[in-house]
Structures are given as C-alpha cells and as structure tokens.
Amino acid sequence: MHLLPALAATLSPPVMQARTWLEGVNFPPERPLLNLSQAAPVAPPPPELQDAMRDALRDPATHLYGPVLGLPELRDALARNIRNHYGGQIAANQIAITSGCNQAFCAAIASLAGPGDAVILPTPWYFNHAMWLQMQGIDATTLPCGSDMLPDPDLAATLITPATRAIVLVTPNNPTGVEYPPALIAAFRDLARTRGLALIIDETYRDFHSQDGAPHTLFTDPDWDDTLIHLYSFSKSFRLTGHRVGALATNPARLAQIEKFLDTVTICPTALGQRAALWGLEHLGDWLAGERLEILHRRAALQDGFAHLSEWGLKGCGAYFGYVAHPFAMDAAELAQKLVTTASLLVLPGSMFTPTDDPKGARHLRIAFANADCDGIAELTQRLGKLDL
Structure with missing residues (x-):
C-alpha cells in the first residue's frame, strides 16, 4: 500500500x-x-440557541449549498463584532466563514506556503498546526518560549530565512493558557511587516480572556490586513464544536485565493452551524x-x-x-x-x-x-x- x-x-x-x-x-x-x-x-448549546437551530432546520435554505466564503449576514455580524471588541475597521469582505478554526488555519497556510517553505511556530505548539505543516511539506521552524511561556520576537527574527512565509501566534495560548501582552503582539506584527511575512493570530479562546476589552490593538491599524491573518472560532463560545464554524479575517485579495481552497475542500460551511453562530452573536452576549x-x-x-x-x-x-x-x-x-x-x-x-x-x-x-x-x-x-x- x-x-x-x-x-x-x-x-x-x-x-x-x-x-x-x-x-x-x-x-x-x-x-x-x-x-x-x-x-x-x-x-x-444553551436551550434558546437550540430552539433557534430547530427553527432554522425548517427553512429549506438551511439544507442547500451556500456561499463558499459563508453567509453574508454572518460575515457582516462578525465584522461588526470585531469592530466593537477591538476598535478599528473591518468589513464583511475581509472575512471568510470556515468549517472550524482548524480549517481557517489550513486555508491561510494554503494561501501562503507550500513544500520547502517555512512557518515559525512558538513551542509548545498547538499540535494540529504542526500536523498540517508537516502534511504539506512545510518546515515548522520552532521558536522556543521562555520560562514565562512567552515567545521572543527578537529570537524569532534570527530564525527568519528566505523560505519563511509566516509567524503563528495562539493567544490565549493552547496549550499553555498564557495571554500574550498587547505590546508583544504588536512587536510580532512589526517584525512580520518589516520582513514581508504574514502574522497569523489564532484567537479561538478570545472570549475567555481575563482582560476586559480588546486584547490587542492590531485592528486599529488602518493597514492591518497587509500583514495580519486573524483566526476565530464559534465552537467554544457558543458550544458548537460539532457544527464546525470558524472564521478568518484578511484582505479581500487573499480571500479570493482562499475561496479556491475552501470550495475544493468543503464547498461551503454548514448552514445550520452558521445560522447558530449568527443567532449567538445577535442574542447571547450576556x-x-x-x-x-x-x-x-x-x-x-x-x-x-x-x-x-x-x-x-x-x-x-x-x-x-x-x-x-x-x-x-x-x-x-x-x-x-x-x-x-x-x-x-x-x-x-x-x-x-x-x-x-x-x-x-x-x-x-x-x-x-x-x-x-x-x-x-x-x-x-x-x-x-x-x-x-
């Protein structure tokens, strides 16, 4: 075999x-x-969200293919949510809805790197990120965290080679739980921008951050999407793990390429999960x-x-x-x-x-x-x- x-x-x-x-x-x-x-x-999910999902099942559109990049109303609602949470500007055409946040990461990498390229991952790493890079023949360049479990942008700078395409951060971190300070996140953004790399930030656990308000200021940069690729998940926030609903934010030109990947892999995210995520954004803030x-x-x-x-x-x-x-x-x-x-x-x-x-x-x-x-x-x-x- x-x-x-x-x-x-x-x-x-x-x-x-x-x-x-x-x-x-x-x-x-x-x-x-x-x-x-x-x-x-x-x-x-909470009972009221389950009720909303039952109602969605009665809508014939729930059972059909939808847009590859996700329901327009969900993309718009998430853009509004990000603006409210972080400040700055982001529009629906900078967002794709994906079949879980893992797929968002895979789609981002598919637009950036291929065999022989390299991506910097702080260690300890989220194992699915390392697994996807290995499957694609992409070098996972390890960036060992210090005793405080924080990665060092100065050390990261020494690891960049002509093959490097991106730096990945997960905050709050999986597996360590550590929340990266805003200044550290900004330093990695500056490093990535200066060296012509993408900065991929996975904020799957954003909604459980100990800090009230925005955990960083990256979205207040009017040119954020020239460097930042932001990943998010509805799975943990609204208990929708089995429905696989995540999201990716970047510039529209990159999304046009990512759309090819998503269309080939899943065609579209599940309509029921997207409608549940939309209802959650609109009704479950408290x-x-x-x-x-x-x-x-x-x-x-x-x-x-x-x-x-x-x-x-x-x-x-x-x-x-x-x-x-x-x-x-x-x-x-x-x-x-x-x-x-x-x-x-x-x-x-x-x-x-x-x-x-x-x-x-x-x-x-x-x-x-x-x-x-x-x-x-x-x-x-x-x-x-x-x-x-």
Missing part, C-alpha cells in the same frame, strides 16, 4: 491517542474519571459574558490549587488550560498514562505539543478544564497531591 510519506510521518491525533488509554480501565466509584484532555465543552466569568473562576481555582502543590510548577494558566511542570523523573507521556490508572485523571503530556527532540515536553502536562467545575479542579489537585509513584 502506497502512502504519501509526509502524511505517514505526521503524528497521530493526540486526543484520540489519549482516549485509547481508557480502554479496559475500570474507575472506582469513589474516584471517577476526571477527563481533562480536550479543550471542548461537552455541554450542548450569556457568553457569564460563561467567561465561570472560566475565570475555574482559572482562579486551578491557580489556588497548584499554589498548595509545592513540587509542581504552574507555568501558564488561562482560557481553558493549565500547563504544569511535574516533579517526577519519568517522561510526561509515561506519567500521563499512569495517571489514568493511579489517579483516574486523563491529561495530555507536554510531549504532544513539542517536537520529538524537545526535552521540555517530557517535563510538562496540559490540563484542559473546560469540563471541570471548581469542585472538580479541587479534586484534581487533591489527587495530584496524594500521588506516590
């Missing part, structure tokens, strides 16, 4: 791999499984604000819990994530599997977010607390404190 070598060499989906660790394991009633592996809410406060409470609970675990180190915490340095001699991949049977905990090892030759991955774990309330987080830290491995 012939397989494309670049695809065969790409790592397997980490979350799916971690789920296999649960096979055949029986969890005692007094210590049920805490699944902290995936950054996706398992609760359904509900989403409450969701954000709950996530901030969980963040505080995780910080408080690890403050009492002196041998552990909470390196980053925000959005849905905590990134922790563990105190054991074993590799994080081995530790993560042992935690399933010894503590009924499912978390991901840092090695799933780093290149195979990066020793830092072996020292860290990612905790995704989207589906753990404050009591569950307290239970997590209590179990970690009792470990005897």
Whole structure:
C-alpha cells in the first residue's frame, strides 16, 4: 500500500491517542474519571440557541449549498463584532466563514506556503498546526518560549530565512493558557511587516480572556490586513464544536485565493452551524459574558490549587488550560498514562505539543478544564497531591 510519506510521518491525533488509554480501565466509584484532555465543552448549546437551530432546520435554505466564503449576514455580524471588541475597521469582505478554526488555519497556510517553505511556530505548539505543516511539506521552524511561556520576537527574527512565509501566534495560548501582552503582539506584527511575512493570530479562546476589552490593538491599524491573518472560532463560545464554524479575517485579495481552497475542500460551511453562530452573536452576549466569568473562576481555582502543590510548577494558566511542570523523573507521556490508572485523571503530556527532540515536553502536562467545575479542579489537585509513584 502506497502512502504519501509526509502524511505517514505526521503524528497521530493526540486526543484520540489519549482516549485509547481508557480502554479496559475500570474507575472506582469513589474516584471517577476526571477527563481533562480536550479543550471542548461537552455541554450542548444553551436551550434558546437550540430552539433557534430547530427553527432554522425548517427553512429549506438551511439544507442547500451556500456561499463558499459563508453567509453574508454572518460575515457582516462578525465584522461588526470585531469592530466593537477591538476598535478599528473591518468589513464583511475581509472575512471568510470556515468549517472550524482548524480549517481557517489550513486555508491561510494554503494561501501562503507550500513544500520547502517555512512557518515559525512558538513551542509548545498547538499540535494540529504542526500536523498540517508537516502534511504539506512545510518546515515548522520552532521558536522556543521562555520560562514565562512567552515567545521572543527578537529570537524569532534570527530564525527568519528566505523560505519563511509566516509567524503563528495562539493567544490565549493552547496549550499553555498564557495571554500574550498587547505590546508583544504588536512587536510580532512589526517584525512580520518589516520582513514581508504574514502574522497569523489564532484567537479561538478570545472570549475567555481575563482582560476586559480588546486584547490587542492590531485592528486599529488602518493597514492591518497587509500583514495580519486573524483566526476565530464559534465552537467554544457558543458550544458548537460539532457544527464546525470558524472564521478568518484578511484582505479581500487573499480571500479570493482562499475561496479556491475552501470550495475544493468543503464547498461551503454548514448552514445550520452558521445560522447558530449568527443567532449567538445577535442574542447571547450576556450569556457568553457569564460563561467567561465561570472560566475565570475555574482559572482562579486551578491557580489556588497548584499554589498548595509545592513540587509542581504552574507555568501558564488561562482560557481553558493549565500547563504544569511535574516533579517526577519519568517522561510526561509515561506519567500521563499512569495517571489514568493511579489517579483516574486523563491529561495530555507536554510531549504532544513539542517536537520529538524537545526535552521540555517530557517535563510538562496540559490540563484542559473546560469540563471541570471548581469542585472538580479541587479534586484534581487533591489527587495530584496524594500521588506516590
């Protein structure tokens, strides 16, 4: 059987791999499984949004192909939302709706780079970004973050070569949870602009940022779209993960090329998911604000819990994530599997977010607390404190 070598060499989906660790394991009633592996809410959309989706199903247009770049009314509503959130100017013709934010990233890369080109990724990285680059024969140039889990634009500048096409940032970050300061984001924009690169910023978790108001000022630059490619997701904000609705903002000329990619891959985003996202933008502002406060409470609970675990180190915490340095001699991949049977905990090892030759991955774990309330987080830290491995 012939397989494309670049695809065969790409790592397997980490979350799916971690789920296999649960096979055949029986969890005692007094210590049920805490699944902290995936950054996706398992609760359904709020009831009023479910009602709106049922109404949309009765509209014959919901079941037809739609525009490749998304419903015009959703593109317009998201442009208005971005203007309100960040300030500055953005129009509907600078936005594409995609089948999830992963597809938005793939579409952006398809317009920028191909085999033999390079894209700079801070490490630890979001594994699907690295996977897509590897599949396409694009070099993922690693930019190691410092002990504060922040990437350094000066270090990034030394990594740029004639093959480099873009720099990628994820903020709030997956896997570390760290929120990049506005000045740091602006510095990366300036670097990318000066060197003729694109700056791709994935803000999937924007709506759970701890800062009130705009997390950066990039959209206030009237020429933002000459450098910035902005990615967003409705999946986490409105609990629409299974409906796959994301978005991409850039200049109209690039969108004309991205349209070719999207038409070839999915033809159009799902109409039901888009209508749900539109209804959410128009009606769920207060509900989403409450969701954000709950996530901030969980963040505080995780910080408080690890403050009492002196041998552990909470390196980053925000959005849905905590990134922790563990105190054991074993590799994080081995530790993560042992935690399933010894503590009924499912978390991901840092090695799933780093290149195979990066020793830092072996020292860290990612905790995704989207589906753990404050009591569950307290239970997590209590179990970690009792470990005897």
